[in-house]
Amino acid sequence: MWLAAVLACRGTPEPVPADTAHVTPVAPRIVDSWVRCDVDTSSWQVHIETDTFSGGARAFFTADGKYVENHGVNVVFTSEDGSGDLLESSYPIVGDWRLASAAKAAFSCADDPSVALILWDTDAVPQDCVIHGDPALFETVNATAICRAR
Numbered sequence: 817m818w819l820a821a822v823l824a825c826r827g828t829p830e831p832v833p834a835d836t837a838h839v840t841p842v843a844p845r846i847v848d849s850w851v852r853c854d855v856d857t858s859s860w861q862v863h864i865e866t867d868t869f870s871g872g873a874r875a876f877f878t879a880d881g882k883y884v885e886n887h888g889v890n891v892v893f894t895s896e897d898g899s900g901d902l903l904e905s906s907y908p909i910v911g912d913w914r915l916a917s918a919a920k921a922a923f924s925c926a927d928d929p930s931v932a933l934i935l936w937d938t939d940a941v942p943q944d945c946v947i948h949g950d951p952a953l954f955e956t957v958n959a960t961a962i963c964r965a966r
Contacts (some may be wrong), residue, residue: 843943844870846935847900851875851948853925857906860921862889864903864933869894870943871936873903876960877921879929881953887918889933932960 848865862875873889893902907921916922923929930949937943945963947954954960 841938842868843937844868844901844935845944846933846946849933849946849948851931851933853909854906855925858909860907860909860923862887862903862905862907862931862933864889864901864935864946866901866903866935868898868900869938870901870903871938871940873936874934874959875905876932876934876954876957877923877929878953878957879923879927881956883913884957885916885921885923886959887921930954932957932963934960934962 844866845868846864847867848863850863852861852863853859854861860877864873870891872891875887875889877885877887887905887907889903889905891901892904895901907919909924910916910920910922913922928949930947930951930953932954933946933948934942935944942962945960947960947963951963954963
């Protein structure tokens with residue numbers, strides 16, 4: 817028997833700030849990203865840079881395509897001119913998968929999971945995807961369909 821667990825607390829994307837409403841909305845794209853495990857702090861760190869305003873992002877972690885963790889990635893900086901967002905989040909590592917949540921990861925640094933980063937537009941529609949690791953692991957993960965559509 818295999819365990820299929822998706823830890824999901826789908827967050828609500830951040831609205832476009834009122835003072836930036838003059839920027840014409842376009843589909844955001846990921847221009848740079850990385851996922852790192854920090855052994856010293858025992859946490860996973862995710863970093864995403866976009867080419868325009870976004871509605872937030874999700875990071876899906878898996879090592880086998882069956883057990884999948886779903887984590888929100890926070891917008892930490894928005895360019896007033898609409899030229900991009902910076903999204904970053906850190907997830908402390910817990911020793912027991914039952915303690916994992918949207919804010920805590922069960923994967924250790926040694927697990928070396930694959931991670932799919934899904935970027936939303938300001939209407940909460942998935943627009944872009946970058947996979948760090950093995951794309952085949954996300955073939956059956958419905959939330960990462962945008963990755964297969966590209």
